Amino acid sequence: MPHLLFARPPGRGPTGARARGRRRATGGLGRAAALTAASLLTVGLLPGPASAEPSPTAAPTTAPAPTSAPPAAVGPVDYAIAVDESGSLKPAEVDRERAAAAGIALGEVHPKSTVTVLGFASADNESQHPVDEVCPPTVLDGAGRDRIGRCISGLRSRRPDEGQGTDFPNAVLQGVSRLAAGADPATPRVLFLLTDGRLDVGDSPAYGDPAHRAAAGEEALTRALAAAQAARIQVWPLGFGSDIDRAALDRMAAAGFQGGCVDLPDAQPRATVVPDATAVADAMRTAFAAAHCLRATAGGTGHPPIDIEVRISPLTTVGSIVVDKGDPLVTATYVDPDGREITGTTTDPVSKFELSPRDQTVESLRITDPKPGQWRVHLDAPADHRAQLATVNVLWRGALRGSITMAPPSPRAGERAVVTLRLQTRQGVEVTDPQDLKDLRVSAVLSGEGFAPVPVKLADDGSAPDGRAGDGAFSGTVTVPAAATGRIKVSGTLAASGLTADEDRSQGTLVAPAVPLVTAALTLDDGAGRRLHPGDELAGSLALHNADGAPHTLRPALRDTAPGLLAVTPEEITLAPGESRRVDVAVTAARPGAFHGLLDGGDLRLGGKVTVVDTTDRDRVLVDSPLSLTITRAPTFWETWWWALLLGGLVAVLAVLAALALRLRARLGKDPAGLRLLLLDPEGRQVADIAADSGTKRWYAFDVHGLGGPDPRLVRQPGGPYRVQRSLDGGVVLERRGQARARIQPDRPVPLAGGLAVGIRDERRGRTRPAGRPTPPDAGAQTVVDDYI
Structure with missing residues (x-):
């Protein structure tokens, strides 16, 4: 069974370099790059003033227990920035260099990191010197930051009488001297060389006679770079300008120390060519991440007010959202994937937050065990401080787990087996996002009793035996040597920038018998x-x-x-x-x-x-x-039974509607509105009438006035002695107060006092004319009106 070993990793390396054209000013691009480079160098992932870095996996009791030992903490860094002071620099460009050095000092958050700031040009006579040590190695505690802020004012453009060439050998040697003197050889050492020109020592007597000075300068640079390699110092040339000797810058990068992180091309120091101002932030982020064994994720750029989103990978154990605001009066607000605003004092059961000082050009939010997903940075500024372009990036280190299998699990000697390494986060979640899988190199080795180790090539490209490309499962085949006699083991190896393995899952198996x-x-x-x-x-x-x-x-x-x-x-x-x-x-x-x-x-x-x-x-x-x-x-109760609840609610609504309909039908069915009361004399002639309305509680009350006189009439009288109402079967009911109700039969009026009778005509049904003379009501004969109800 497999044994999983993960190699140590860094950030992605830069892709080129840029040098200045001989004696050509760049209109400020090089100095802008210097500022951005210094800004990115300063904030990164270096731990804050707290004593020891907490374990990224040490979650509280409310979170899942740690699955393994955490990756190594991101510690202090010793680095030097050598900045060109040659005569081609304009005063405005020197101002940007000062700002770059200030960004380094004020943006660095680890109290034990050191920074050396060098200015260099050339020494064209014995009274001149090629390198100005503007700021000696300074520990960036509180007092150190104050000293850096004062000493960077020494960065300046050289005058003609001070030497205006470009002496790379002495600049590199000065950086090597200061970095090699560090107390802890395990602390990463990085020299960033910011320049807008080529090697130029033609006016420097120290390099011999004029005819051979160029060659002598090249030899001196070779020796200086060899010293950097011997002192385990990475050299990252960052070139700006229109006349670039790319080969020379590549040579400087390749000649320094190459073993800082994993053995991947993107993790090795390389020259970075910055073609224009918009590429400065990306080039510096990439170079810084690779030099410090981190991964970098680009966010975006824009002028405040603006919202810029940046993704934090689920692999991240510690990361910093780095905001280069361009203006210290720009404010940054950080919002996590759940929409919660995060500050340096935010409490969380899993994550820990540290916010750098906010009154500087560059600030960062450092997060241990951050919540993965899309974070949002809202940038705002006063109306007259919105001209500078702001950038947002994430620099981070992460951890991977792996699960490696072999099929068949116990192969026979001489049998071919399929080896698969599946990648996971520290929480055991499968890694399938292409953004997390890029720049990985995965391999394996089969070892065991009776044979030499056999390398196994693994790929996630969808070609057999790999099942599907980009799913985080890297597969390959290996034939167990015929000499295998006992235990065998597959060891998986991951090489990735900025990622470490948090656990070793060694498990062996036996060669199967025939x-x-x-x-x-x-x-x-x-x-x-x-x-x-x-x-x-x-x-x-x-x-x-x-x-x-x-x-x-x-x-x-x-x-x-x-x-x-x-x-x-x-x-x-x-x-x-x-x-x-x-x-x-x-x-x-x-x-x-x-x-x-x-x-x-x-x-x-x-x-x-x-x-x-x-x-x-x-x-x-x-x-x-x-x-x-x-x-x-x-699922919640509602999600499970929504259909039943909805159906039950619908049935209830229908029942209520039916009941209301019946009640309304009953009410409307008894409503006397539309009835016309007809007062008939003893001969059955109509002597008066009145139209009924809805009355009170669906009863129309009335009385007969003028009984015994020549002009009897019907009068609406609430509470009167008579009242009528429709019945649900379509008939009409007449009620005398204190007496039983009488149903008015079709074509038969109901007798009242004084020989009079009352008939009913339903005007909602229209009028039907009488046919023939009716029989008087007291004789039971048919009345004049034949549409009685």
């Missing part, structure tokens, strides 16, 4: 796409066979997974001699409380592998199966 005595085959359910809620389980089975004459004990286990989030059952299986059977297995996700907010940002994709070893046969690996699960937040 006829294995015990075999096992694992099958896991894929029916749900391997998506689980906390507390759910993924079912599977083991097909087992024991051809031995003795019992064997097998032990299933999960490896390379985040502790406490997944479990496998059963923990142990015993196979009797000659037994073949199938055993149910299950991978179970932990309860919701174990995830501690890990699902707040969405689904969690966990990786690892399921192994089954035969403890009876020296832990021979029988199953070594990769595992990939997506854990999703458990």
